[in-house]
Amino acid sequence: DALIAGYAGVLCSPGFVSLEERPGPLDDYAVAARLSYFLWNTAPDAELRTLAAQGALRKPATLAAQTSRLLADARSR
Helix, strand or coil, X not given: CHHHHHHHHXXXXXXXXXXXXXXXXXXXXXXXXHHHHHHHCCCXXXXXXXXXXXXXXXXXXXXXXXXXXXXXXXXXX
16 A cells, blocks of 8 residues: 555656746757657657757757657657
């Protein structure tokens, strides 16, 4: 019973159920997370994380190319 109560508490927690980010301008990591969770329903892959670390993901051409890449993948279905 104690384990079930603990699991229920974790699974019902707002921090577990939803992705929480600070309001305001998005940094590259937030853009990567939102794009990946929106199109793939999962965490950003290595390529998105690398681009975020380089600060390149907010460039319009890079963002468009990554959006096309994610949409072309079977996970976006």
